[in-house]
Every structure is written in C-alpha cells, then in structure tokens.
Amino acid sequence: MRFSRRSTSRTCPICGYSLQEDIEKDLASDAGSKSAAYTEAIVTHIQTVHPDFWNWQQSKRRLGFGLGIVTSALTGIGLFYLLAIVLQVPGGNWGGVIATFSSVGFLVPYALITRRGAEHFQSTMA
C-alpha cells in the first residue's frame, strides 16, 4: 500500500494547527480510514482547544439541519407540482429526480451555514 506517502496537509480551520500528527496517531492506534481519523482528530482538537467554537458550531448545525429540512420539503413539493401536475410526467419517472433534488436541497443550506460559520468565527477571533 503506497497511499500513505501522499501527504495531505490537514490543518485546523481556526488556528491553522497541523492535525497531521494526530491523524497518524489515530491511524496507528486503530485501523480506521484516513478520513475517519481526520474527522476524529479535528473533532478532538476543536472540543479541547476551541470549545466556544464547538458549542457555536453545534447550534449552527442545528439551524442548518432545520433549514435543510424546510428547503428539501419545498424542493420536493415544488418538483412534484412541476413534474406531476404541470408537465404531467407519468408516475414513477419523477420519483428519483425528486429524491435527488430534495437531498441536494437539504445539503446546500447545511453546507453553507457550517462553511460560513468557520470563516465568521475566525473573523471574530482576529
């Protein structure tokens, strides 16, 4: 296995601390995947070094989750109306389309809120 040579520099989005060592420690202690080790390293780092950010991010996450449910429901209803009622596409052909767009509709506000969150928090720290 040669993939471990590819060095991806993972840093904390807030203070720029390199998580590389923590990730390698996690990878050495239990045979998880690299991305799982990264998630664990950054969560541990944020919980211990930036507890304020962690609490703040959790509240943003709940907000993003709530908004995501709203937008995905609206997307689903809107598409159902468009496909089934306006365009009268025969049943069954639009189920997957609606499901796909609904999940995108769920993820977009969630991603926007959590991404903007780190930047915003960073600017208030500086």
Ligand SMILES: [Zn+2]
């Ligand atoms: Zn940090």
